[in-house]
Amino acid sequence: RTLRIGLIPGDGIGKEVIPAGRRILEALPASLKLKFEFVDLKAGFETFEQTGAALPDKTVEILKNECDGALFGAVSSPSKAVKGYSSPIVALRKRLDLYANVRPVKSVMTAKNPIDMVIVRENTEDLYVKEERTYEAADGSKIAEAIKRISEKASFRIATMAGEIALRRQKIRESGAPSIHKSPMVTITHKSNVLSQTDGLFRATAREALAASKFSSVGVEEQIVDSMVYKLFRQPETYDVIVAPNLYGDILSDGAAALVGSLGLVPSANVGEGFAIGEPCHGSAPDIMGKNIANPIATLRSVALMLEFLNEETAAAKIYAAVDGNLEAGKLLSPDLGGTATTTEVVEDILRRL
Ligand code: NAI
Ligand code: MG
Numbered sequence: 478r479t480l481r482i483g484l485i486p487g488d489g490i491g492k493e494v495i496p497a498g499r500r501i502l503e504a505l506p507a508s509l510k511l512k513f514e515f516v517d518l519k520a521g522f523e524t525f526e527q528t529g530a531a532l533p534d535k536t537v538e539i540l541k542n543e544c545d546g547a548l549f550g551a552v553s554s555p556s557k558a559v560k561g562y563s564s565p566i567v568a569l570r571k572r573l574d575l576y577a578n579v580r581p582v583k584s585v586m587t588a589k590n591p592i593d594m595v596i597v598r599e600n601t602e603d604l605y606v607k608e609e610r611t612y613e614a615a616d617g618s619k620i621a622e623a624i625k626r627i628s629e630k631a632s633f634r635i636a637t638m639a640g641e642i643a644l645r646r647q648k649i650r651e652s653g654a655p656s657i658h659k660s661p662m663v664t665i666t667h668k669s670n671v672l673s674q675t676d677g678l679f680r681a682t683a684r685e686a687l688a689a690s691k692f693s694s695v696g697v698e699e700q701i702v703d704s705m706v707y708k709l710f711r712q713p714e715t716y717d718v719i720v721a722p723n724l725y726g727d728i729l730s731d732g733a734a735a736l737v738g739s740l741g742l743v744p745s746a747n748v749g750e751g752f753a754i755g756e757p758c759h760g761s762a763p764d765i766m767g768k769n770i771a772n773p774i775a776t777l778r779s780v781a782l783m784l785e786f787l788n789e790e791t792a793a794a795k796i797y798a799a800v801d802g803n804l805e806a807g808k809l810l811s812p813d814l815g816g817t818a819t820t821t822e823v824v825e826d827i828l829r830r831l
Contacts, residue, residue, distance in 0.1 A: 479512040480787060483540050483547035487521035487565075489761025490771040491550020497773040497824045498548045498755070498780045501796060504828045509792050516544060520565040521552035521761075532565035537572050540752075546783045547754045548776070549747075551761040566747075566756065575747035575754060576601050576631065577638050578726065581782065582713075582733040582743060585804045586655045592736060593657050594716040595646070597639040598726025600747065602626045605723045627675040627722060629682050636683035638748070639663050639720035640692040645785070646717065647694070649794060658717045662696040663687055666705050666721040666729065679722050702729070709733060734758055739813040741772025744779035746786060753786035755779030769819045772811040774800055777827060799830040 482502065486495040502513045518536045525531040531552070540547055552565055569575070581595040608624040643661035650656045665683045667676040680699065687697045700708065702725045709716070709729065713736050721729055734743040740759040747754040757775030765771055781796035803809060809826040810816025818826075 478510065478789075479514060480545045480789075481514045481516065481543055482783075483516050483518045483536075483544040485518045485520050485536065485547060485549045487550040487552040487761065488523055489551060489553055489763050489766040490759075491521070491552065491761055493766070493769065493771050493820055494757060494773045494776040495548055495550040497820065498776045500824060501777050501780055501799075501828065501831065504831055505792050505795065506831075509789075509795075511789060511792055518547070520549075520569070522555065522562070523553075524565075525559075525562050529561065531562055532568045532572075537569070540569075540573060544752075546752060546787050548780060548783065549754050549756040550776070551757065551759060553761040553763065569754065570600055570747050573747075573749055573752060573754075574601070575749040575752065577635055577748040578730070578745060579638075579642065579748055579782065579786075580730040580733070580743065580745040580758065581778070582730075582737055584737050585801055586657070587805055590714060591657050592713040592716075594713065594733065595642060595718050596726060596730040596733060597635060597642060597718060597720045598730060599631055599635040599721070599723050601723070602628060602631050603723035605727075625672070625675050625724075627679050629678060632679045632682035632722075633686045636663075636665070636686035636720055637689075639683075639718050640687050640689070640695055643695045643718045644692070645790070649790065652794075654794065654798075657714055660696060661694060662698065662717040664705075664716060664719045665697065665699045666702050666719055666725050667699070668702050668725075670701060676722065683720060705729065706732065710736075730758075739772060740775065741811065741813045742774050742778070744775050744777075744782050746779065746782040748786050753783045755781075755783035769821060770812050771820050772813050773820050773824050773827075774804070774811075777824075795831060799827045802830040803827050 486492045520532045578598040578600045583593045584591050604625045606626045611621040647661040667680045669676040669680045743758040781793040784793040803826050809818040
């Protein structure tokens, strides 16, 4: 099988870590019978300054018509609003209908208190439909309000994806990968005790989706989002798969990322029907760009995650194992993990293990 992968480095350290992603795909063993073709694509602030568009139409067209998946580095956003500029990854999610944001948060299994969870965040609606307005109250003071939109369709498909991810993780465990979980579990997160209609619909629909017979081996539980934050920090090891509406998912996934020590370790994927974009969770890190010290692991894990959604689980497992090998050995670590290795040295160690 030949997969065609779009490469969008973006800005800052995106330009240092995306080439590492390409290298690891090229280094996968020939026995997997997987070949890759790469297409270099533009997006980001630099692209905006050069062309007037942060996300050129050509990038979207090529991804849509020619690619099986893509890797996205990071883009810089100006701290002040710049006319005509808006985040290209947000636009890409919309234009390619990448309705799920999937973020695994995992420590090495040899850690003192290992954790291994994945947060599945709905990516198209909730408060992020950005339908806001500001108006004046009778006394002339300002009031601002925003629409929180939850649909049955979007809730159903995101919960179904969470169930499928839970099953896939179980399959990977049964193939012998070390894990702290014994059986698959999905935790539905909401605040339906207060928002009975919107979050109530999310909760009921997620329950219905996960009641399908294909998920009969998947445990389902619910957790109100505020107590979820408490438990996430007290007992993170209890979570397997968490499914949440857009806003709660956004907050929970950044919070969970803090549990594993460095942003440089945490991958994500933006997933739609038959298409996935792997994306490290970190930004363009201008403070360390150009020094060859960015941690490439978030990107390498994002490559593996993308492969999982393209049904190449064996290849993905090999990349995860090579990365874990590097972390467990603890000899060639980048500075964010307390080491002194360069980006290149970390990548080369992981390629050797692969
Ligand atoms: P950041 O994630 O770029 O950096 C936060 C801190 O973590 C910095 O000290 C940085 O050096 C460190 N860090 C991040 N990735 C690392 C890696 N791979 N290895 C080692 N250390 C790493 O977030 P920040 O500083 O808030 O934002 C910088 C720029 O990135 C801004 O323009 C922001 O808008 C953009 N950004 C873009 C995102 C994206 O494209 N998805 C996400 C977050 C921020
Ligand atoms: Mg966020």
